[in-house]
Each structure stands twice: as C-alpha cells, then as structure tokens.
Amino acid sequence: MNIQFTIKSLTSVLVLAGFLACNSSDEKSNPNQSTGEAADLTETSASNKGQAFIEGDSEEKNALQLAIGSEDHTTLVTAVKAAGVENALVNVGPLTVFAPTNSAFDKIDQATLEDLLKPENKAKLANILVHHVAPSNYPVKTLEKNIEKDRKLYMADGSYLEVVRKGEDLYIGDAKIMASVNVSNGWVHIIDNVLLPNN
Amino acid sequence: MKTIQKLLLGLGAGLLLIGCGNNSKEGSAGAMASSNAEKVYLAPGEHDEFYAFMSGGYSGNLTVYGLPSGRMLKEIPVFSQFPTNGYGYSEESKAMLNTSFGFVPWGDSHHPDISQTNGELDGRWIFINENNTPRVARISLTTFETEEIIELPNSAGNHASSFVTENTEYIVAGTRFAVPNPQRDMPIDEMKGEFKGPLSFISIDQEHGHMNLEFQLNMPGFNYDLAHPGRDKSHGWFFFTSYNTEEAHTMQEVNASQNDKDFIAAVNWQMIAEYIKNGGGTKVAGTYAHNTYDESTMTATTEMKQGVISVDPREVEGAVYYMPVPKSPHGLDVDPSGRYIIGNGKLSTQLSVYSFEKIQNAIQNKDFDGDAYGIPILSFESVLEGVVDSGGLGPLHTEFDGKGFGYTTYFISSEVVKWELGTWEVIDRQPSYYSVGHLMIPGGNSRNPYGKYMVSLNKITKDRYLPTGPELEHSAQLYDITGEKMELLLDFPTHGEPHYAAGIPAEKIKAQSKKYYELEENNHKYAVKNEADTRLERNGNEVHVYATTVRSHFAPDNIEGIKVGDKVYFHITNLEQDFDVPHGFAMIGANTSEILVMPGQTKTIIWEPKREGVWPFYCTDFCSALHQEMQGYVRVSAKNSNTKLRWSLDDEWKD
Numbered sequence: 001m002n003i004q005f006t007i008k009s010l011t012s013v014l015v016l017a018g019f020l021a022c023n024s025s026d027e028k029s030n031p032n033q034s035t036g037e038a039a040d041l042t043e044t045s046a047s048n049k050g051q052a053f054i055e056g057d058s059e060e061k062n063a064l065q066l067a068i069g070s071e072d073h074t075t076l077v078t079a080v081k082a083a084g085v086e087n088a089l090v091n092v093g094p095l096t097v098f099a100p101t102n103s104a105f106d107k108i109d110q111a112t113l114e115d116l117l118k119p120e121n122k123a124k125l126a127n128i129l130v131h132h133v134a135p136s137n138y139p140v141k142t143l144e145k146n147i148e149k150d151r152k153l154y155m156a157d158g159s160y161l162e163v164v165r166k167g168e169d170l171y172i173g174d175a176k177i178m179a180s181v182n183v184s185n186g187w188v189h190i191i192d193n194v195l196l197p198n199n
Numbered sequence: 200m201k202t203i204q205k206l207l208l209g210l211g212a213g214l215l216l217i218g219c220g221n222n223s224k225e226g227s228a229g230a231m232a233s234s235n236a237e238k239v240y241l242a243p244g245e246h247d248e249f250y251a252f253m254s255g256g257y258s259g260n261l262t263v264y265g266l267p268s269g270r271m272l273k274e275i276p277v278f279s280q281f282p283t284n285g286y287g288y289s290e291e292s293k294a295m296l297n298t299s300f301g302f303v304p305w306g307d308s309h310h311p312d313i314s315q316t317n318g319e320l321d322g323r324w325i326f327i328n329e330n331n332t333p334r335v336a337r338i339s340l341t342t343f344e345t346e347e348i349i350e351l352p353n354s355a356g357n358h359a360s361s362f363v364t365e366n367t368e369y370i371v372a373g374t375r376f377a378v379p380n381p382q383r384d385m386p387i388d389e390m391k392g393e394f395k396g397p398l399s400f401i402s403i404d405q406e407h408g409h410m411n412l413e414f415q416l417n418m419p420g421f422n423y424d425l426a427h428p429g430r431d432k433s434h435g436w437f438f439f440t441s442y443n444t445e446e447a448h449t450m451q452e453v454n455a456s457q458n459d460k461d462f463i464a465a466v467n468w469q470m471i472a473e474y475i476k477n478g479g480g481t482k483v484a485g486t487y488a489h490n491t492y493d494e495s496t497m498t499a500t501t502e503m504k505q506g507v508i509s510v511d512p513r514e515v516e517g518a519v520y521y522m523p524v525p526k527s528p529h530g531l532d533v534d535p536s537g538r539y540i541i542g543n544g545k546l547s548t549q550l551s552v553y554s555f556e557k558i559q560n561a562i563q564n565k566d567f568d569g570d571a572y573g574i575p576i577l578s579f580e581s582v583l584e585g586v587v588d589s590g591g592l593g594p595l596h597t598e599f600d601g602k603g604f605g606y607t608t609y610f611i612s613s614e615v616v617k618w619e620l621g622t623w624e625v626i627d628r629q630p631s632y633y634s635v636g637h638l639m640i641p642g643g644n645s646r647n648p649y650g651k652y653m654v655s656l657n658k659i660t661k662d663r664y665l666p667t668g669p670e671l672e673h674s675a676q677l678y679d680i681t682g683e684k685m686e687l688l689l690d691f692p693t694h695g696e697p698h699y700a701a702g703i704p705a706e707k708i709k710a711q712s713k714k715y716y717e718l719e720e721n722n723h724k725y726a727v728k729n730e731a732d733t734r735l736e737r738n739g740n741e742v743h744v745y746a747t748t749v750r751s752h753f754a755p756d757n758i759e760g761i762k763v764g765d766k767v768y769f770h771i772t773n774l775e776q777d778f779d780v781p782h783g784f785a786m787i788g789a790n791t792s793e794i795l796v797m798p799g800q801t802k803t804i805i806w807e808p809k810r811e812g813v814w815p816f817y818c819t820d821f822c823s824a825l826h827q828e829m830q831g832y833v834r835v836s837a838k839n840s841n842t843k844l845r846w847s848l849d850d851e852w853k854d
Binding site for chain 1: 452453454456457459525526546547548549590592593610611612613630632633634658659661662
C-alpha cells in the first residue's frame with residue numbers, strides 16, 4: 001500500500017487531530033516516488049510528511065514505533081492512524097502514553113464503539129486517544145509519587161486523571177498498568193482498559 | 200472481539216482512501232511549486248520586500264534576514280562577544296557587556312520588538328531582551344548596532360520582554376524565575392509566598408531612545424512568561440501571562456501543571472506611572488549596570504546604578520488584576536484593534552480570548568473570584584469573550600494579519616492554525632516542520648500588520664536540510680498568507696535559536712541605513728584624522744598607537760621600541776569615506792579578537808607582547824587589490840633594552 005494522505009483532505013476530515021501527513025505503510029517506496037517527480041519537491045519530499053516518518057533518528061523507539069511493533073496493540077495503532085494523531089506521538093515530547101491492549105479495546109461495549117466509529121464522531125475518536133496522553137514524563141516512580149503527594153495527572157485533552165494503588169498494582173482511572181516501557185520521547189504504560197473521557 | 204478491530208481497520212482504511220484520493224491532484228504540484236519559487240525568487244541585485252529581525256536565542260545576538268528570500272543579511276552582536284567585528288573585545292565596546300555581576304560575555308536573546316508611533320512600526324529602534332542575566336538592549340535601525348543595554352535588578356529570567364507600548368512610552372521586562380526580592384539566603388523549599396516576580400517598566404526617551412528603569416511592580420512569585428501591551432482602545436494596559444501559580448520549587452514539569460488555571464496579569468501602567476509621578480512607590484535596593492554607546496565618541500560607558508522604585512500592586516487600587524487562563528499559558532497577544540486579548544494555554548487545546556470591554560466591565564462591577572495575594576481575580580466567565588477550539592495541541596503564540604484573522608502556533612501537533620476574529624472559527628491549518636515555537640507576521644503585533652507573509656520559527660530541524668552532525672541550526676518556514684489557505688513557500692535555516700522575530704517593510708528603514716561614519720564627526724579620544732598626526736605615546740608601560748588605515752596601508756606600518764611586558768593599545772582609525780570599505784586589524788599573539796573598523800570609525804584593541812622579536816600585524820578584510828600588502832611590523836625588545844620608541848611609514852621615521 002503506497003498511498004499518501006494529503007494535508008488538505010485530512011484537515012477537512014479531522015477537527016481535533018492536529019496535523020498529520022500521509023501515512024505510508026511502506027516508507028522505502030517513497031524515495032522512488034520522489035525521484036520520479038523531481039520537480040515536485042515541496043509536496044513529496046519524505047520529510048514533508050511529518051516527524052512520524054523520519055527514519056533512524058534514535059536507537060530507541062518512540063511511542064508510536066513501539067506501538068507499531070507490538071502485536072498486542074494493533075487496534076490502538078489502527079485507531080491512531082485513523083484519527084491521524086501519529087505526529088502527536090512522535091514529537092520531542094516528553095509524552096507519557098497509556099496504551100490499551102487489543103483486549104482492552106475488546107472490552108468496550110459494542111454500542112459505544114459503533115457510535116464512536118460513525119463518521120461524525122471521528123473527532124471524538126481522536127479526543128479519546130489524546131485522553132491517553134500526558135504531556136510530560138511519568139515513569140512509574142513519578143506516578144507513585146503522584147499518589148504520595150496527591151498530585152493529579154494532566155492529560156493532553158485538558159482533563160485530569162488520578163493514579164491509585166490497588167494492592168501491588170498501579171491504576172490510572174480503572175485501567176491497570178501492566179507494563180512500562182521507556183521510549184525515546186517519554187514513557188509508554190500498557191493498560192488493560194480503554195480510558196474514556198467523562199464527556 | 201475481532202469485529203471491533205475490523206471496524207477500526209475499516210475506518211482507518213476508509214480515511215486513508217479518502218485522504219489519498221486527492222493525491223493525483225496534489226501530484227500536479229510541480230506547477231504550484233514553480234510558482235512558489237517565483238514568489239520567493241529575487242533576481243540577482245534585487246532587494247527583499249521586508250526586513251526580518253530574528254532573535255539569536257543562545258547566540259545572544261540578533262540576525263537580520265530578508266523576506267521573502269530568506270537571505271541572511273547580518274548578525275548584530277548584542278549580548279555576546281562577537282569576534283567577527285570585535286564587539287565585546289574592543290576597548291570601546293567591552294563596557295556594553297558589563298553587569299552588576301561583572302563582565303558577562305554571553306546572553307540569551309529572546310524577543311525583538313520594533314519601536315512604534317500610534318501603534319504602527321516606526322523603524323527608529325529595535326529592542327531585545329536577555330533572559331539569563333536580565334537585560335534589555337536597544338539597537339539603532341540606522342547603524343544596525345547595539346547602542347544601549349540596561350540590566351534589571353531584583354529579577355531573574357527576563358522572558359516577558361521586550362515588548363513596546365504603542366508610542367514606545369515603555370518597554371517591559373519580566374521575571375520568569377521567581378526569586379527572593381530582595382535576594383537573601385533562605386531555604387529553597389520555603390519559596391511559596393516568599394519569592395517575588397517583579398515586572399519592570401522601562402521608559403524611553405523619545406529623542407534618543409535612552410532607557411530608564413522607571414519602576415518595578417513587585418508581583419507575587421509566579422513565573423511571568425510573555426506579555427503584550429494593549430493598543431488603541433486598550434492602550435495604557437499591559438498584559439502578562441504567568442504559569443507555576445502552584446509556586447512549585449522543584450520538578451515543575453509535574454508540579455507546575457496541577458492548577459487547572461493560571462493567571463494573566465492585567466496592569467494599568469498609565470495609572471501606576473501617575474502614581475509614581477505623585478511620589479508613590481518605595482525606593483528599594485538594587486544594583487544594575489546601564490551601558491550606553493556614544494556614536495560620536497564611538498565608545499561605550501557603564502554607569503552602575505543603585506536603587507529602584509518598587510510598587511506594591513495592592514497599593515494602587517484599580518491598577519492590577521489577575522484573569523484566570525487555562526493550563527500554563529505561554530504567549531499573550533493582543534489583536535490589532537486592541538479589543539481582544541489572547542491567552543495561549545500551552546498545555547491546553549484551546550485559546551482563551553478575553554474582551555477588553557468585558558475586562559473593564561468586570562472591574563467596574565467588581566466581578567471578582569477571590570484574590571491571589573491581595574490582587575483581585577476577575578471572574579473567568581465575566582471576561583472570556585470566546586474560545587478558539589482548533590483541536591491542535593500545545594498552542595504557544597498568536598499574531599494577526601490585519602484582515603481579521605489570527606495565526607497560532609501549536610508545538611505538540613506541529614502546525615500553524617489560521618482562525619477568524621469574532622467567530623473564533625478555524626479557517627485553515629498547515630503543518631510546520633517541525634514543532635513550531637513562535638511565528639511572525641511583519642507588524643503582526645501592532646495596529647497595522649502587513650499580512651503578506653508569515654514566518655514560523657521551528658524548534659526541531661531533524662532531516663530538513665543536508666545533515667551536519669548532531670548539532671543543527673534551527674529552521675524557519677515562510678508562508679504566503681494572502682489567500683484563504685496558507686501556502687508554504689520556503690524553508691531556510693536560522694542562526695542560534697530564534698524565539699521570536701520582528702518584521703518591517705524594507706521601505707520604512709532602507710533609506711535611513713547609514714553608509715559610513717563622517718570622519719568630521721568622529722570624536723573618539725584616540726582618533727587621528729590624517730596620516731600626519733599618526734604617532735606613538737608612551738606612558739610607563741602603556742603605549743598608545745594612534746594609527747590609520749587607507750587602501751592599502753597602515754600608518755605607521757613600522758614600529759620599534761616596544762618592550763616585553765608593555766600594554767600596547769592599537770587605536771585604528773579608518774580614514775576611508777566611502778560605502779563598504781572596512782579595514783580589519785589583527786596582531787599576532789593578541790589575547791583578544793580582531794577589530795573590523797568601518798569607514799570613519801576608530802576602534803582599539805590591546806596587545807601585550809610576551810616575546811622579543813619582530814611581529815607582524817595585518818588587515819583582516821579583503822579591502823582592495825593590494826590587501827595582501829596591507830601589513831606592518833612591530834619590533835619587540837627586551838624589557839630593559841634601550842631601543843628607542845619610533846615609528847615610520849615608507850621609512851620616514853618619527854619619534
């Protein structure tokens with residue numbers, strides 16, 4: 001699949017998602033495309049697609065690359081791509097992403113999900129995804145300190161979430177943190193429930 | 200539940216298809232790209248339409264670019280030593296970098312702003328602030344040289360600066376790092392309620408532009424980040440964003456985003472100026488350097504000043520209010536009409552738009568929502584006019600095109616969003632490459648913007664240019680904003696880290712740009728105006744060389760009788776009286792930089808010879824066909840030798 005989103009069409013589709021360039025599932029094919037249209041520099045140069053598509057700028061994976069590489073997060077990756085928030089997950093950050101697994105998505109009731117998938121609710125989908133991102137560095141140690149110091153966790157959609165301890169486990173809202181990964185632009189905590197914003 | 204996954208996949212694929220449906224249309228952009236090329240192309244010898252002055256960030260300087268070409272025209276040294284022309288190294292200019300902490304060779308320049316008359320750019324001066332050792336500089340837009348630097352005592356992190364009121368009555372300076380005021384030895388974790396965030400008001404003498412630290416408003420210890428003056432209807436007020444109203448002293452990345460809202464400080468500076476005039480305020484301690492460069496003597500001097508008038512904001516009733524603003528705001532911008540004040544909550548997804556009229560009404564009706572350290576907080580609902588809900592993440596800064604639209608940068612979602620004043624509707628959004636900080640429209644923060652181009656100043660460069668190792672220059676992008684949609688025209692690298700820029704139509708300042716200095720008007724203490732007067736004078740171990748340059752020799756060019764341990768001052772006067780004929784001067788073993796001397800100018804460097812021998816000096820600027828011949832020798836003898844002090848040009852020895 002060698003297809004490109006164009007910025008124009010995307011912005012008409014996505015209200016909240018912020019900008020993104022076109023997704024390409026096969027990066028390597030793009031240079032060929034560029035050389036084929038040498039004059040078309042501003043539109044097709046690889047870097048005009050956005051930060052999500054720069055290769056090899058870190059030994060470490062960023063939050064998006066980690067999710068893409070995970071078998072347990074195919075639903076999340078699909079949703080991120082659909083909502084067009086790739087570039088929000090790859091910027092310099094720091095970001096903390098709470099990444100629901102495929103089985104977490106499976107727990108959402110059918111009606112809610114179907115509603116979410118209606119074309120008029122695409123912004124809502126992006127909003128839900130942004131609700132999973134905190135614009136700061138939150139390793140487990142800092143999350144634990146949040147509990148200790150009664151601090152809130154500020155999420156990129158403008159809401160606050162609370163971290164609580166239940167037994168040995170840390171929870172964000174009602175989602176259990178199952179594992180944590182340090183990525184090049186922050187932290188990814190893998191969770192077992194989708195975090196749905198109150199609104 | 201595989202169906203869910205399929206649904207999502209279906210949606211994703213659908214979007215991808217919709218998105219890419221236009222690819223063939225955009226694919227014909229070859230024609231568009233070539234018309235973009237025409238828009239930024241200047242035939243050899245043609246001039247740009249606008250000047251763009253970009254702050255140098257950690258270079259400490261100010262760079263001058265032409266728009267739309269993106270050509271860099273000059274780097275003006277301001278807060279940092281600049282060996283290219285000797286600024287901060289030469290004996291005349293060293294004083295420019297004096298502070299109450301001693302000589303500081305470096306600065307972090309942030310926000311340039313051009314002087315205004317009636318709210319319009321007037322092209323007299325450009326001001327720029329220094330964040331690290333709080334200072335504000337004034338640069339002449341005739342000579343394009345730094346003429347004055349004033350330090351701000353009792354302050355730290357002068358970030359909310361150097362914004363100009365609409366008749367250049369005042370320049371402001373802020374405190375981004377709250378500090379004890381007065382400074383004292385105390386435990387850091389007792390900061391809360393103890394630290395202060397003074398806001399400085401510097402009045403400007405309209406004839407010469409000289410800066411005077413008139414008063415400091417001793418605000419509560421929040422982090423004052425950015426500012427803008429009211430204009431037109433709201434002239435007389437100044438607005439400052441603040442964050443860390445939590446007053447966190449550590450790990451601010453977490454602790455300073457706990458409050459749902461921080462504050463914009465609304466300050467009626469006219470009222471406070473009146474209060475001062477009537478003897479209000481208290482003189483408090485504070486030592487600060489005030490450095491001025493005199494164009495006539497070509498020499499900078501430092502006056503170390505003591506004491507500043509401090510104003511307690513609670514003492515001037517009706518002059519200072521807080522307005523709640525969501526999420527650690529960064530930019531604070533006022534639209535050209537002065538009616539709307541825009542808070543850019545950098546961790547929010549929205550812009551908050553306040554109405555000046557509503558602010559006045561809320562004050563009138565005492566529509567307060569409590570107070571912060573005795574400063575009334577205007578109720579958010581009563582002053583909020585609208586919200587720009589673009590869906591972008593991380594709004595930082597807004598400017599205006601004068602046609603009813605605002606342009607806001609979003610750092611996290613890496614884009615510029617165009618929206619309409621009044622309806623607050625989003626009109627267009629374009630990506631930035633990458634992670635844009637501020638943007639600039641020439642005159643975009645004045646009553647009369649020139650809404651033809653917009654420049655985004657991007658924080659992340661990565662792969663935009665040929666790679667140059669790990670350290671990269673920052674990147675700017677030029678957009679055409681004459682149509683409904685913004686159109687990306689050009690990428691160009693910028694020097695240092697431009698935090699902000701100020702643009703002005705070239706026509707406004709081009710004609711006043713000085714071509715050379717009149718030798719007649721050179722009142723430098725060590726100037727010589729003809730070769731006959733060139734000489735050496737010894738005073739103990741100090742030797743003053745009164746020398747001249749003209750194509751293609753120094754006078755004198757042979758010097759004898761210098762001894763090891765002497766301090767030799769080379770005072771070089773460039774006798775040329777023609778446009779663009781500088782001469783340079785460099786001396787082997789000098790522990791300082793070269794000097795680049797403009798026609799009619801005198802500059803001095805010091806040389807302390809350490810070894811006997813015959814040592815050359817030369818002209819560093821390729822001034823003429825015989826530039827390579829433009830050199831001379833100094834004979835250095837032992838400390839106790841009897842070598843006679845004498846000098847010559849073409850073997851006509853004098854002593």
